[in-house]
Structure formats: structure tokens, C-alpha cells
Amino acid sequence: VVHDNGRRTEITRLTWRGRITDRGSSLPLDGINRVPGLIRNCGGAGDTPTSLPLHDVTCTDPDELVTFTPEYGARTPGGEGVEAVLDAHERVVELRSPRGGTIPPGGSSVQATGERVADLTALAQLGDRLSVSTTLLDARGRRISPSPRTDIVNGGPELVRDGRIHVTPATDGMVHPDDPSWYYGWVHKRNPRTLAGVDAAGRTVLVTADGRGTGSLGLSIGESAEVAKSLGLRDAVNLDGGGSTTMVAEGAVLNSPSDAAGERPVGDALLILPHRHGS
Known part of the structure; x- marks a missing residue:
């Protein structure tokens, strides 16, 4: 939030x-x-x-x-x-x-x-x-009570809570009882990841990790939590990863999206925009 x-x-x-x-x-x-x-x-x-x-x-x-x-x-x-x-x-x-x-x-x-x-x-x-x-x-x-100045994006599982690793795949529906392979492919296996969190100073931190390539294997969910904690994040959550993992600054793609076609069309994104006077 x-x-x-x-x-x-x-x-x-x-x-x-x-x-x-x-x-x-x-x-x-x-x-x-x-x-x-x-x-x-x-x-x-x-x-x-x-x-x-x-x-x-x-x-x-x-x-x-x-x-x-x-x-x-x-x-x-x-x-x-x-x-x-x-x-x-x-x-x-x-x-x-x-x-x-x-x-x-x-x-x-x-x-x-x-x-x-x-x-x-x-x-x-x-x-x-x-x-x-x-x-x-x-x-x-x-x-x-959200206002026009509030933005909310959902994700999961949790990675860090109160400075401690706190991974919640079962709570957030990443464990499929009739398909154990789903957990392996989504949680345990290394994939491109997108993380969001807050550090002890209250700063918002966004992280992307490339994967599915010879140069970058990606992260498991457990490894994502370790990365978030190592960056000093007090609280952190996993966002949509895989081919959706993309970081752009000033119009340039900074990472290497894993889809063969490049950037994947997505329904939402986290945007950091320049401060406008009076906003």
C-alpha cells in the first residue's frame, strides 16, 4: 500500500x-x-x-x-x-x-x-x-481509508516480515494439493522475480532478478526472501515474476525479460513518477 x-x-x-x-x-x-x-x-x-x-x-x-x-x-x-x-x-x-x-x-x-x-x-x-x-x-x-493519493498492488507470497524471513506460499495459494509439481515450478524452482519492500528508514525498494537464461538463473522464493533480507528490508513481498519481470528507467529496459518476444504485455505496473509541484 x-x-x-x-x-x-x-x-x-x-x-x-x-x-x-x-x-x-x-x-x-x-x-x-x-x-x-x-x-x-x-x-x-x-x-x-x-x-x-x-x-x-x-x-x-x-x-x-x-x-x-x-x-x-x-x-x-x-x-x-x-x-x-x-x-x-x-x-x-x-x-x-x-x-x-x-x-x-x-x-x-x-x-x-x-x-x-x-x-x-x-x-x-x-x-x-x-x-x-x-x-x-x-x-x-x-x-x-484509501484516498486519491493511495495506490495498492497485490502480490504474494510474503518474503520478510518485521525484519525476519517470513515466506507464506501455503497461505497465499501457491500449494496445489492435487498438483505437487505446481509448487516446485512456481516456488522452489528458480525464475525471474520482482520484489517490493520497505527498509528500516521507510524507503520503498523495488528489485528485479533476471532468470531462465544462461547468464542469469533466477531465484527461488526462498532465495528471494534471503535477497530481500540482505538488502535490509523490514517487510517485503513477491510480485508477479517470470516473463513479467521488467524494470524500466527513463524509457530504457534495464533488465533482460525472459520471454522470447521481449517485454510481456501486463495488466498493471508500479510507476515511480517525478514529483510535481503541489502534489
């Missing part, structure tokens, strides 16, 4: 909670800005095949409530179910079935699938105010 435009960084475990409320009744939400029924990396109640985290696996759940904001895109995902569309004042202006469509400026929506359709239909009435609340909690259960 990068606070205040990079002035403070922390490595912590976050828990997301959401609810919709109308006239004193409320329902728990299953997610935000994702396709209902598909849970990447699992970890949700009622997921199949598991409610535990399972990295690089998409679990399913036919009965979900998911809220959408304009950040999702121009249109919400379509499919069977019901969608309550809210304006900027949280008033229900439309009930769609099937679900999918545009969101009013400043508004949002809530989609229901499976058994949750009846729940949403009973709660959301045209013209009513449907309050959508979401909360982020840190590892100690304290509420985190």
Missing part, C-alpha cells in the same frame, strides 16, 4: 468487505468490479473447488452479489441475473434482467446471479435509495 503519493509504503494483508443497505435491511457483497461467478485465485466463501486461496486458478460461485463502479469500464458484464442501476445519489433508476449495460455518470450498479437474484429483487425497488458501502481492513483489523 503506497500512501500519500509515495511518501509512505507498507506491506500488509488487506481484507475487503462490502454491503448494500436499503430501509434497514442489508446484504453482504461478494466482490467489486469483476465478473460475477468467476473468482480469480479463489479465496471466497462458497467458491468451487475451494474457498481457500489457490493461485492462478479461477474458482466459480453461481450465487453472487457484485457491485460495479465506472472504473470497471463503459459497460458492465452481461448474462443471466438481475442488475440494480444506481444514479449519483444512490437511487435505483433501473432494474435490468438480463444484466449488463452502462452506468449513469457518478453512479454504480449491483449485479445478482443464481440464488442472490431473489435477495436483490426484494431489497432494491425503483426509486429507493440503495446504499453501497465498502471497507478495507488491514492485518490487525483496522480500517484503511
Whole structure:
């Protein structure tokens, strides 16, 4: 979690909670800005095949409530179910079935699938105010209130906590009970790695290690933790590695990405930008 435009960084475990409320009744939400029924990396109640985290696996759940904001895109995902569309004042202006469509400026929506359709239909009435609340909690259960100056990126497993090596592949879903080779290839085997951490002075440290080549073999997750600790990091986490491991400065790629095609298209990145006056 990068606070205040990079002035403070922390490595912590976050828990997301959401609810919709109308006239004193409320329902728990299953997610935000994702396709209902598909849970990447699992970890949700009622997921199949598991409610535990399972990295690089998409679990399913036919009965979900998911809220959408304009950040999702121009249109919400379509499919069977019901969608309550809210304006900027949280008033229900439309009930769609099937679900999918545009969101009013400043508004949002809530989609229901499976058994949750009846729940949403009973709660959301045209013209009513449907309050959508979401909360982020840190590892100690304290509420985190992100601002426009906050950036959050997820990763795993943990590597260092409070200055000590603390590797968590099982907790973070890197152990697949039905496929022992997955742990070997992802955790034990050397690969290109990307690490992020915070040192004792509070400075944010980003590390890339090349691999899968004759000149650079890469790091195992255990070795990544050793590197993070040797650099004096108080807390550190593993980020997406393999062919995604790329470090760029002033427009030049500094490392050697392992994919044969070079740089890999990725969905997100950590950017360090020049300080702007007044920011």
C-alpha cells in the first residue's frame, strides 16, 4: 500500500468487505468490479473447488452479489441475473434482467446471479435509495481509508516480515494439493522475480532478478526472501515474476525479460513518477 503519493509504503494483508443497505435491511457483497461467478485465485466463501486461496486458478460461485463502479469500464458484464442501476445519489433508476449495460455518470450498479437474484429483487425497488458501502481492513483489523493519493498492488507470497524471513506460499495459494509439481515450478524452482519492500528508514525498494537464461538463473522464493533480507528490508513481498519481470528507467529496459518476444504485455505496473509541484 503506497500512501500519500509515495511518501509512505507498507506491506500488509488487506481484507475487503462490502454491503448494500436499503430501509434497514442489508446484504453482504461478494466482490467489486469483476465478473460475477468467476473468482480469480479463489479465496471466497462458497467458491468451487475451494474457498481457500489457490493461485492462478479461477474458482466459480453461481450465487453472487457484485457491485460495479465506472472504473470497471463503459459497460458492465452481461448474462443471466438481475442488475440494480444506481444514479449519483444512490437511487435505483433501473432494474435490468438480463444484466449488463452502462452506468449513469457518478453512479454504480449491483449485479445478482443464481440464488442472490431473489435477495436483490426484494431489497432494491425503483426509486429507493440503495446504499453501497465498502471497507478495507488491514492485518490487525483496522480500517484503511484509501484516498486519491493511495495506490495498492497485490502480490504474494510474503518474503520478510518485521525484519525476519517470513515466506507464506501455503497461505497465499501457491500449494496445489492435487498438483505437487505446481509448487516446485512456481516456488522452489528458480525464475525471474520482482520484489517490493520497505527498509528500516521507510524507503520503498523495488528489485528485479533476471532468470531462465544462461547468464542469469533466477531465484527461488526462498532465495528471494534471503535477497530481500540482505538488502535490509523490514517487510517485503513477491510480485508477479517470470516473463513479467521488467524494470524500466527513463524509457530504457534495464533488465533482460525472459520471454522470447521481449517485454510481456501486463495488466498493471508500479510507476515511480517525478514529483510535481503541489502534489
